[in-house]
Amino acid sequence: MKRRAFLALAGGLAVAPGSVLAAKKTNTNTSSKPAAKATAKKPAGKAGAKAAPAKSNARGNTANLRPSAPNQPPAGHVTGMRPAPLPRPRQQSWRHYDLVVKVAAPDSGQPLRAWIPVPSENDWQRVEDLDWQGNYGKAGLRRDGDSGLLTFFAEWPAGTRAPTLELKLRLGTRQRLFDITRRGATPETEEVLNQNLQSLGPWPQDVLAELAERITGRIREPMPQALAIYDWVVDHGISCSGAPESIQAALCARNDGGTGLAGIFVALCRACGIPARRVSGQRLGPSRQSPSLGASGDVSTAQHWRAEFHAPFYGWVPVDPADAALAQRQDGDSGALRKRLFGFWEMNWAAYSSADGVHLPQGPGESLPVVDRPLLAQVERDGSVRLLGRQGSISLEARPSEG
Structure with missing residues (x-):
């Protein structure tokens, strides 16, 4: 998902807190085979008509993502980019970083959910690209309406074998310097x-x-x-x-x-x-x-x-x-x-949120004082959501990037 699409989607979520860009499966296969990237599709105008690829629109409407090959779980990638507005004076040139978050959750008889915080947008940092793939049932961006924290949300249905998710973010940052x-x-x-x-x-x-x-x-x-x-x-x-x-x-x-x-x-x-x-x-x-x-x-x-x-x-x-x-x-x-x-x-660092507390969309009922890393949770039989802590394997890899 290039920067233009990301801004449109994040903007749409800001208007409607708690809404979700859902990447829903078009089949019920829960195979853990590697996922292929998906392309955006708009509904056909007539029955039987072939759907044509569509660009993400500026209103941030939900994009239905489909696998590009049979029996493959969906992945997300939307193209198209527009440069961010020029920063305020006295700021340096952009640095670029790649951050890769991998979730390898344990097998579970209950549904699983994951939340990955996404860096905020401001004069000194921006999300330039966002891609994801995995064998989830649905996934997308969600924003907490109170704290403003944007997260990438994924959910695996009960019985999913070897739940996996890989999220790749390309970030641009520049020094933040106060001038008295x-x-x-x-x-x-x-x-x-x-x-x-x-x-x-x-x-x-x-x-x-x-x-x-x-x-x-x-x-x-x-x-x-x-x-x-x-x-x-x-x-x-x-x-x-x-x-x-x-x-x-x-x-x-x-x-x-x-x-x-x-x-x-x-x-x-x-x-x-x-x-x-x-x-x-x-x-x-x-x-x-x-x-x-x-x-x-x-x-x-x-x-x-x-x-x-x-x-x-x-x-x-x-x-x-x-x-x-x-x-x-x-x-x-x-x-x-x-x-x-x-x-x-x-700015060899990315900021997430300045709120005193965060409510995870579809997460535990209580507010969490800290959300500064990916979180994994299990949905219990009574509908409650229990954070798993270290029971799930979540890794983060970061490196500077050129250009």
Whole structure:
């Protein structure tokens, strides 16, 4: 699925949250033979008339996909591409990455479902191509209407032997650099700002409020307040001491993909009235900034969380306290990179969502606090959906790509 078709489909899902581009099987064969790519088809005008291939339309209507050979499960690929709008000034040229997600689920007597988060679209990242194949019963794009998270959804009927899915994404990214010398209008809705002032995490709010006041002191402007909080979080993420006991574990976590430090930064910003949010994401390639801040090849456990805060006249400002602390701990960074990561994201990484919680379409009834990797679930006999955790085999491979 090239970029034009992807944007049309993702746009259509944004208009109708919870709708699905379904790639439904045209036969009931659940063979696990390799799947062939499918082509888009529109219904024949008259009975018996031969259907002609059709391009994906701009409204993002459902495309019925059919196998190109008998007894083959469907796959998805739609052609046609239009370049994305030019980015904002002071951004660098595009980098490109290929991400391949493979699902090899265990045999099950019950239906199985999988959700693979798809990177969001913005000025510094875009999905350029999307292909999939497998022996699923149906598959397609779905969006959570509350969080905005876009996922690739697949479902296997009960009794499917060796359920498989392979999803290939080609991504374009460019550096995100905040410039403090540039001021201007920063339109953002009051609803979004209020959402990002709500209390976050399991930490006691009175402890956070007292700590935020102690960190910021007499500083009253949002930008220097956020910088003081950032420095405090990085310092205590490195030393792992001197913080209130109730947040110590989050600051000292070493294998949480940055969720702890990003979460503490956001919670402290919110405690002093600065809208802020965590951003879930996936490392895609080596870092040009520091050896420990990249990943390539098997990136199945290379999820990473960053953060943003909103400042008047500047809008959303990117920060990465977790990587700032990691670079100083592991690479002996002298502090130059730490300063840069206040207002900078190196885009060897793809962002998924900045929501505090996500409801998976046709997933468990409760909201999930984190969706930063593919998930697999089984549909029980009573209709409930149970996440399988590590019982399913899901791998992620990423590599830089040319062009």
